[in-house]
Every structure is written in C-alpha cells, then in structure tokens.
Amino acid sequence: MARLPRAIGENLHFLCAELDGQLAGLQSYFEAPATGVAQKVILRAGYSDNLRARVHNASQRGLSARKLGQSQRMLLQNMDMVGRNLDMISRLARRSLIHAEDVQRKEMLRPEVYPKAIKSVRRSIADILPAIEASESKLAVAIGQSKGRLDDLYDQVFRTYTRDMRKSKQTEDLANSLLAANELRRMGDALQSISEGILSVNIGQSVQFERYFTLRSILSRTDANNDDLELEPLAETRSGGAISSVKSRNESVDAVFKDGALQKVREERAGVKSWHSIYPGLAPKILSYEKRGQSAALLIEHLPGRTFEHILLNESDLHVSEAQRALTKTLRDIWKRTRTDEPADMGSMVQLARRMKDVRRVHPDFGAGASQLGEVDLPSFDTLVARANKRERALKAPFSVHIHGDFNLDNVIYDPVEKKIRFIDLHRSRYMDYVQDVSVFMVSNYRLQIQDGPIRSRIAGVVCDFHGMVAKFARSQKDRTFEYRLALGLARSFATSTRFIFDRAHARRMFLRSRFLLEQALSCPPGKEERFKLPIRELFSD
Numbered sequence: 001m002a003r004l005p006r007a008i009g010e011n012l013h014f015l016c017a018e019l020d021g022q023l024a025g026l027q028s029y030f031e032a033p034a035t036g037v038a039q040k041v042i043l044r045a046g047y048s049d050n051l052r053a054r055v056h057n058a059s060q061r062g063l064s065a066r067k068l069g070q071s072q073r074m075l076l077q078n079m080d081m082v083g084r085n086l087d088m089i090s091r092l093a094r095r096s097l098i099h100a101e102d103v104q105r106k107e108m109l110r111p112e113v114y115p116k117a118i119k120s121v122r123r124s125i126a127d128i129l130p131a132i133e134a135s136e137s138k139l140a141v142a143i144g145q146s147k148g149r150l151d152d153l154y155d156q157v158f159r160t161y162t163r164d165m166r167k168s169k170q171t172e173d174l175a176n177s178l179l180a181a182n183e184l185r186r187m188g189d190a191l192q193s194i195s196e197g198i199l200s201v202n203i204g205q206s207v208q209f210e211r212y213f214t215l216r217s218i219l220s221r222t223d224a225n226n227d228d229l230e231l232e233p234l235a236e237t238r239s240g241g242a243i244s245s246v247k248s249r250n251e252s253v254d255a256v257f258k259d260g261a262l263q264k265v266r267e268e269r270a271g272v273k274s275w276h277s278i279y280p281g282l283a284p285k286i287l288s289y290e291k292r293g294q295s296a297a298l299l300i301e302h303l304p305g306r307t308f309e310h311i312l313l314n315e316s317d318l319h320v321s322e323a324q325r326a327l328t329k330t331l332r333d334i335w336k337r338t339r340t341d342e343p344a345d346m347g348s349m350v351q352l353a354r355r356m357k358d359v360r361r362v363h364p365d366f367g368a369g370a371s372q373l374g375e376v377d378l379p380s381f382d383t384l385v386a387r388a389n390k391r392e393r394a395l396k397a398p399f400s401v402h403i404h405g406d407f408n409l410d411n412v413i414y415d416p417v418e419k420k421i422r423f424i425d426l427h428r429s430r431y432m433d434y435v436q437d438v439s440v441f442m443v444s445n446y447r448l449q450i451q452d453g454p455i456r457s458r459i460a461g462v463v464c465d466f467h468g469m470v471a472k473f474a475r476s477q478k479d480r481t482f483e484y485r486l487a488l489g490l491a492r493s494f495a496t497s498t499r500f501i502f503d504r505a506h507a508r509r510m511f512l513r514s515r516f517l518l519e520q521a522l523s524c525p526p527g528k529e530e531r532f533k534l535p536i537r538e539l540f541s542d
Helices: 006-031 035-042 045-063 070-101 114-133 137-167 171-203 209-219 262-278 308-314 317-338 348-362 381-393 435-446 453-476 482-500 504-523
Strands: 229-236 242-248 252-261 286-292 295-301 371-373 376-378 401-403 412-415 420-423 430-432
Touching: 006 035, 006 045, 006 070, 006 114, 035 070, 045 070, 070 114, 070 171, 114 137, 114 171, 137 171, 137 209, 171 209, 252 262, 262 286, 262 295, 262 401, 308 317, 308 412, 308 453, 317 401, 317 412, 317 420, 317 453, 348 381, 348 482, 381 482, 381 504, 435 453, 435 482, 453 482, 482 504
Parallel strands: none
Antiparallel strands: 229 242, 242 252, 252 295, 286 295, 371 376, 401 430, 412 420
16 A cells, blocks of 8 residues: 555544544443533544644645656545544534534433444444554454444334334433434444545555355356455446456456446446357456355456457557458358348337437437528427437347447457457347447548547547448448438437537537438438448548
C-alpha cells in the first residue's frame, strides 16, 4: 500500500480517540441516563468536526500534487472518506442522545441492548488504524461485518417497540426510543463504508463490501492465492457493473473479474457458453461463476491483444488493415457456419422508439414535434419512426445467423501475435439478422468523440471497407433487402447512441443522420426495397 501521509495518520489517530471518548459517554448515558452526560457528548461536536476537516485538508493537499500515482491517489481519496464517516458516527451519536433525551420514561431505553450496540461500534473503531497501517484486509472485513450485528440488534428493538406500540399509550416515548436505536444502527453503515475504503486501498480499486466477498469466493475456486489481491480497473458498465483485471502481488492471475446484476451476468455466461459450442475459440473461457443474492460475478480468461477501438485510434495503418482483414474473415466464417433458414425480424424501430425517452433526457429537443420549413410540413421524428416500423415489420431478413448482440468496437479484441479475433461482453448473443451487428459496429466507429481530421478520415475508411465486405456477403447469400434494413438499423443506432454523447454538435450530427435515413427509407416505394442504396461515404464523412 502507498505510504500514509503523517498529517492524515496523526489526525485520524486523534479522531478515533476523540470518537471513542464520545462513544464512551454515549454508552454511559444508556447504562444510566442523565442529562449532564448527554450534554458533555453533544458539546464535543466541534472537536470531531475539526479533526475531520484536518484529514480532509491534508488529503486534498496530497491530491493536488503534480506527480501522483494511482495507489497514492486511491489512498488519499479513501482516507478522506474514512474521516468523513468517523465524523458521521459522531453526529449519529449526538442525534441518538437528542432522541433519547426526549424519552420521558428512561426505562424504555433498554440497558441490555443500547450499550451492547455501542460496544460493538467502539471495538470496530479501535480496529481502524491497525487495519490501515498494516494493510490488513481481514481486519477491514471485521469492521464492515459490524453492520450486520448492529442491524440484528436494531431488528430486535424494532420488533419489541412496534409490538408495544399496539397496546401501550406511551407511543411517543417508544417512537423516540426507536429513533435513538436507529441512529446506532446507521453507525453500521458508516463502519461498512470505512471497511470498503480500506479494502479499496488494499486491492487497488474501489470495491463494495459484498463485491469483495464475491471476488474472494470466486477466486477460491481457482489456483490463485487470494490473500493479497489487487484489482486494476478495466471498465465500468452503464448498468453499474465493473470489469477489472485480477492479480496477486506475488503472482499474475490471467483473468478478468466481472460483476453486476444477476440477470445480466447470467446472460453473459449463457452467451459465452453458446459461442463455445457454436464457434470454439472466439469467446473467453469462464474460470469461475459466483451468485450472491441479486448480483453475480464471473472470472473470465484474460484475452491477449487490443480492442478494435484502441487499434483504430492508436495504431498504424498497417495494423488497422491487419485487424480489419482478420475481422472480415472471422465474421464471414461465423455467418456462413451459423446460417439458418429461419427469417429474422431485427425490430430496430421498436428498439428506437423504446430508447427515445432516454435520448431526450440528455437531448430534450431532439425531434420532439412536427415542424414546418417554408410551406413544407416536416413530420415529427416519432412519426417517422412509427411509419418506418410498419415498413420494417413487413420486411424480415431471409435468414438468421448467430450474432454478438452488442457489437461495439470495444467488444472486439484483436491479437496481433496469433492474428486472431476474439469477442467479449456477450450477454446479448442470439440468432438474429446480421444487420443488427453490422449497424451497431458501423455507428460505434462514427460516434467516437475524436474530431482530429486524419482520424475521422480513417474512421470513414474503416466503415466504408466494412460495409463493402458485408454488402458482398449479402449478395452471395441473395439477401436483396440488406441495404434497406441496414438503413433502418443505422437510423436506430445513430439516434440511440446520442444518449451517450454530451458533445452537442457531434450528437446533433448523429441525430440528423438518423432522421435522414428514416426519410430516405420511407421515400422508397413499397415493393422497391431491393433497389435501395445507401450513400455510405457521405453518411460517415464529416
């Protein structure tokens, strides 16, 4: 672990000592309630707040340093958080006393319960500095587990007091007694946050308490030593999950830890398994799987190579061409090997209509209503989508293939050593119209928020080459409505992707392309879709 600055260490030491004194007073009060004891604790509010401020200021001074490593930054941020939560416990102690003082019949403040809860908090606070100084994760876990004990004690009090409220006239005293107990319960939340802060410093990435247990549990099923873990952040999903590389300080663990909502992780697992049976070697291996409540995690093989996005933005033209050729070859092979004669309905307009609320939360003025240009009436964007939906429902793809389902640039890995393409993030894989993947891939190129001229030209070139490859495949499969369906797929992807783009000008360019494509598709007479052609070069050039 990075070195703890002296100013932070000293003030955390004083803060823990001050807090223990306040909690000792709180404990004495609940053992023998007396207003004088309560006032002594309440009047010490400024002491803990001043010490918390000193920890915060020292952390901010450290964070403002020019040369600051990731581990030191993680340490400073989390020590600031530890200080804030220690001060929060002090505030909760005072609130508990205020509620307790409002209780007229002090015997309702059960002396066998309240002091027990406070003792548990004091023991945890005594462990905080040793856990920080020794980078001791087991001690940090013990601190976080105090939340469960405090919750149990509160539940016991809650059941008793709510039962008594039904048959007692002293409801006000019972309510204040319960409020006092609730403030003690909330100390468990603060202690768990402190535990998470220490664990985050120890493993090198922000981690929630339950996620830490999931990680340890999932690694216990492998040969890795999980006593001294480190995580390196790779990505955060929009649904709240996280993706990290995993290693120990003594040995490399060639794996990626991915956790999130149970349903999504299950879908990812099923997607990976389906690719293993359909096209072996394309998807990473699943090393372990763990389910905890409504969340789950996977430990997945770490794939060598770079994402297509990284190659496109950072590598030479030669490397880009090499990756393109490998991708082209892989996709054609997948599509031919998994082709079935089952017609496929992409449903891109249904997807677009469903996403427009999210789009307008970011860009409220995107196509909200009809307008007029001179004497020409312009239908609203939603009207165009509804009309295009009717056309799309009557126009299915003539066959299905197994698709990736979320075919963005950063979900494609190219290994230049093996000259091999691999896929990741496979929770949406299924049999579907291949145009679904094609349109997503093309727009994921365009939506990159890089405005450098040569890079934008490279992006346009990659998209045009990719389209040429797919169009050739479509002709070989006698898919005569490919271009028309692609127009609708691109319209969907251009519009829905704007919810991830805050750059107003770039988002507007994408939205206008979506509207243009819808208008072009609708201007094509029904029954003439086979003759429809897209101006690809113009669409993807700025």
